[in-house]
Amino acid sequence: MWPNGESVVLVALQTAITATFVAAILSTTRGQTTARVAAVTVLAALSLGLHSTWLRLLTNPHWRAIAAPLVWIQLLSASELILAARASESDFRAPSVSRRSRARLVVPMLWNLRRVGTSWAVKNTPAGPRQQSSRAGFVLRRAAAAILAYLLLDAMVSAPAPDVALVSVQKQTLWELRALTREDWVMRTIATASFWVSVALLLVVISYGGALVSVICGRCSASDCPPLFGSFARVTSIRQFWGAAWHQCLRAALTGHADLVTDSRQPKAREPPSLPHGVPFIGHLIGIITKQVGHFHDVGKNTVISAATLPVLNGKMYAIFEPALTQQALRSPSLSFEPLMIQHAQGLLGVDEKTMAAVRSGLLGDLLRATTPAFAGEQLERHNLTALNRYAEAINSTQPGQPLELSSLYLWLQTVVTVASAETLYGDMNPLKTGSTLVNDVWTLEGGVQQLTFSVLPSITARAPYVARERLVEALSPLFDPAAVDSLPDVSRCRAEVIRTYGITSPQDIARCELALLHVATVNTAPILFWLIINIFSQQDLLKALRSECLPLMAREPSSSQEEEVTIAIGSLQRSCPLLKACFQECLRIYGQPLHSRRVLSDTVLTDTRGEQYLFKKGVDVMMPSGVSHTMPDVWGSNAGDFDASRFMNWPDNASREQRAAYMPFGGGKHLCPGRNFATAEILGFVAALILGTDIEAPEGTGNELTVPQSISAVLGQAISKPRGYANREGLGAVPEPGTPAYLCHENCGTSITLSREAGYCQNFQWIARYDACLQCANSFNIWQYYGNSITAAAAACGFTAVPVKL
Numbered sequence: 001m002w003p004n005g006e007s008v009v010l011v012a013l014q015t016a017i018t019a020t021f022v023a024a025i026l027s028t029t030r031g032q033t034t035a036r037v038a039a040v041t042v043l044a045a046l047s048l049g050l051h052s053t054w055l056r057l058l059t060n061p062h063w064r065a066i067a068a069p070l071v072w073i074q075l076l077s078a079s080e081l082i083l084a085a086r087a088s089e090s091d092f093r094a095p096s097v098s099r100r101s102r103a104r105l106v107v108p109m110l111w112n113l114r115r116v117g118t119s120w121a122v123k124n125t126p127a128g129p130r131q132q133s134s135r136a137g138f139v140l141r142r143a144a145a146a147i148l149a150y151l152l153l154d155a156m157v158s159a160p161a162p163d164v165a166l167v168s169v170q171k172q173t174l175w176e177l178r179a180l181t182r183e184d185w186v187m188r189t190i191a192t193a194s195f196w197v198s199v200a201l202l203l204v205v206i207s208y209g210g211a212l213v214s215v216i217c218g219r220c221s222a223s224d225c226p227p228l229f230g231s232f233a234r235v236t237s238i239r240q241f242w243g244a245a246w247h248q249c250l251r252a253a254l255t256g257h258a259d260l261v262t263d264s265r266q267p268k269a270r271e272p273p274s275l276p277h278g279v280p281f282i283g284h285l286i287g288i289i290t291k292q293v294g295h296f297h298d299v300g301k302n303t304v305i306s307a308a309t310l311p312v313l314n315g316k317m318y319a320i321f322e323p324a325l326t327q328q329a330l331r332s333p334s335l336s337f338e339p340l341m342i343q344h345a346q347g348l349l350g351v352d353e354k355t356m357a358a359v360r361s362g363l364l365g366d367l368l369r370a371t372t373p374a375f376a377g378e379q380l381e382r383h384n385l386t387a388l389n390r391y392a393e394a395i396n397s398t399q400p401g402q403p404l405e406l407s408s409l410y411l412w413l414q415t416v417v418t419v420a421s422a423e424t425l426y427g428d429m430n431p432l433k434t435g436s437t438l439v440n441d442v443w444t445l446e447g448g449v450q451q452l453t454f455s456v457l458p459s460i461t462a463r464a465p466y467v468a469r470e471r472l473v474e475a476l477s478p479l480f481d482p483a484a485v486d487s488l489p490d491v492s493r494c495r496a497e498v499i500r501t502y503g504i505t506s507p508q509d510i511a512r513c514e515l516a517l518l519h520v521a522t523v524n525t526a527p528i529l530f531w532l533i534i535n536i537f538s539q540q541d542l543l544k545a546l547r548s549e550c551l552p553l554m555a556r557e558p559s560s561s562q563e564e565e566v567t568i569a570i571g572s573l574q575r576s577c578p579l580l581k582a583c584f585q586e587c588l589r590i591y592g593q594p595l596h597s598r599r600v601l602s603d604t605v606l607t608d609t610r611g612e613q614y615l616f617k618k619g620v621d622v623m624m625p626s627g628v629s630h631t632m633p634d635v636w637g638s639n640a641g642d643f644d645a646s647r648f649m650n651w652p653d654n655a656s657r658e659q660r661a662a663y664m665p666f667g668g669g670k671h672l673c674p675g676r677n678f679a680t681a682e683i684l685g686f687v688a689a690l691i692l693g694t695d696i697e698a699p700e701g702t703g704n705e706l707t708v709p710q711s712i713s714a715v716l717g718q719a720i721s722k723p724r725g726y727a728n729r730e731g732l733g734a735v736p737e738p739g740t741p742a743y744l745c746h747e748n749c750g751t752s753i754t755l756s757r758e759a760g761y762c763q764n765f766q767w768i769a770r771y772d773a774c775l776q777c778a779n780s781f782n783i784w785q786y787y788g789n790s791i792t793a794a795a796a797a798c799g800f801t802a803v804p805v806k807l
Contacts (some may be wrong), residue, residue: 140221272307294713300628335598358502374491390420441468582648588665593627594719629662
């Protein structure tokens with residue numbers, strides 16, 4: 001039983017073949033698929049030849065029994081070893097790692113047959129506390145287990161041999177089971193169990209013995225040598241039983257070589273390729289500062305890759321240009337917008353450390369969850385009515401024969417939008433409806449967002465937006481006093497309650513937090529309104545078609561003042577005016593330039609449409625410019641830069657998959673804009689009223705037709721581009737109330753127009769809420785709920801044949 005000359009030869013030869021395996025691993029690289037396959041084939045043939053030779057040479061049955069599985073392990077694990085060696089490929093390929101160090105990293109995989117710690121690990125073998133024990137404890141336990149296994153194996157081998165008649169090949173046990181006697185059944189049951197137990201014991205002796213040598217010699221740690229078998233206490237299925245009871249050599253024998261070939265052919269995830277700027281280190285930074293979002297558009301339009309790494313100073317950021325890859329990123333839970341909001345909240349809003357602690361504890365997420373239901377269902381309808389009737393006042397203030405001369409349609413719309421949005425958020429207590437200076441402050445703050453965010457001393461270096469912000473906070477603070485908060489509309493009241501749950505009770509602190517909602521409610525609404533209006537009224541054929549489409553929505557009734565009153569139901573607008581909705585969507589496509597930004601929370605791999613995998617590393621910011629996908633000729637055609645509302649007729653049924661992926665004006669994933677339905681309703685409603693009730697044309701005597709001005713790239717933090725020549729209204733003096741003659745603009749920005757209402761056009765607009773009743777199923781539901789995909793299944797299944805029912 002003690003080692004003899006045969007065993008010494010066996011150990012020497014096995015050591016040589018192990019060294020050959022290691023050499024093959026170190027001499028092949030990732031891309032050399034042919035070399036890897038050849039190496040595995042040669043090693044397998046060599047192992048098989050040695051296996052046959054040793055079995056003929058060895059006469060001791062004990063050593064024959066040990067030699068067979070020992071060579072078997074090496075034979076069947078050859079491809080697995082090479083495959084597993086790539087688990088830490090960066091270590092093996094690093095120039096600073098010597099060949100000896102690389103060999104030391106590979107050898108422990110010989111005894112880690114369950115591949116714990118690699119991507120090929122047996123999933124039901126979690127690391128236990130014993131794997132993290134000391135070296136002495138590991139050696140004692142493994143030595144005791146190996147000795148016990150060897151003694152049991154020796155006892156089994158020393159048992160009497162079975163009767164030859166019971167194991168004769170003439171038994172034909174695979175085909176004629178009825179020919180077996182009771183003794184045959186007992187013998188085969190015992191033999192099968194003996195085979196499983198003996199193989200398990202052999203594997204324990206070999207694996208534990210090798211692990212002991214490796215750990216004692218310092219080649220690896222105890223954690224690198226997990227148990228060969230899993231815990232049967234955790235087994236709850238047949239699959240888990242085989243995973244715990246058997247070893248990885250069987251899987252390697254069946255799939256190891258296929259895994260090797262397949263894995264070598266599969267592309268490995270790497271970071272997006274670097275796109276260095278012509279000016280090293282600061283080139284991209286200068287481009288972002290000077291061109292804002294336009295810099296990402298320039299980079300995206302001049303490259304054919306799906307994603308890129310942009311080096312900035314001593315760091316980097318990622319940029320994604322392919323629409324499908326962008327959609328993956330927006331849906332990924334490991335890419336989040338919240339860290340960026342937290343990072344910029346203090347500079348933008350001027351909140352104190354107590355509020356910032358609440359922000360880091362989840363205040364932003366809770367505010368978003370409180371806001372979303374406030375812009376759905378009946379609450380959405382109430383908000384729409386408030387905003388649209390405020391817009392109606394601006395239109396109704398003009399009279400036939402008394403045209404309104406506007407030197408800047410854009411700035412007039414800014415005023416109307418600001419007052420209407422503030423009325424929606426603050427109701428009758430809205431301080432902006434009588435304070436023209438506060439309206440001015442909203443847009444001064446909008447133009448100074450970046451100054452406030454990045455300034456060290458904003459009261460000095462960003463003086464104008466700083467003063468505007470503080471004046472707005474002072475004006476809004478009384479609204480959030482506990483005695484007055486119940487008078488606020490639902491959206492602001494609910495958000496204030498959420499803020500108070502974090503221990504923030506000061507009206508001034510709540511007003512600072514809520515200033516962000518006023519900002520997002522106005523910053524993009526005014527510019528998209530401008531682009532929609534100017535594109536419609538500059539095309540007379542389109543204007544005529546839209547008037548024909550919108551006229552059936554009107555209900556004319558005489559008012560108490562003997563004048564005709566026109567009512568339009570909100571619920572019918574989108575369904576009955578597909579061309580108007582298509583014009584709105586086309587404006588969002590052309591002028592919508594949102595830069596979706598996320599921070600990578602953990603290493604994430606995304607795959608583009610060509611199968612290329614990209615690794616986005618933890619802690620790096622990802623920029624996704626939608627303006628690139630909105631104007632791709634491959635997606636939208638050669639006229640992608642032209643206004644063509646027909647693109648969105650019958651959207652999305654008639655749209656291609658590429659177009660649906662490329663169109664993302666409101667973001668995506670869990671950060672999809674919660675106010676998108678409100679914004680859509682107020683914009684379409686206001687424009688419908690302008691279409692039915694006004695003419696907009698170039699001022700008399702200018703000799704110019706109404707034309708669409710050029711746009712400029714959106715700045716960081718804004719989603720819609722502005723007209724060229726736009727300037728903030730700071731220093732322009734008092735801001736007029738809606739419906740009064742507008743002020744002058746420094747650079748004649750935003751198109752000078754004459755807004756007139758001639759006899760025969762609709763007078764005295766009023767918006768009403770209206771529900772629609774289904775004729776087939778008799779179910780009543782809100783049309784906005786229908787578009788939000790939240791109606792009942794019965795109502796949706798019936799095809800929605802509806803008739804307006806005024807309540």
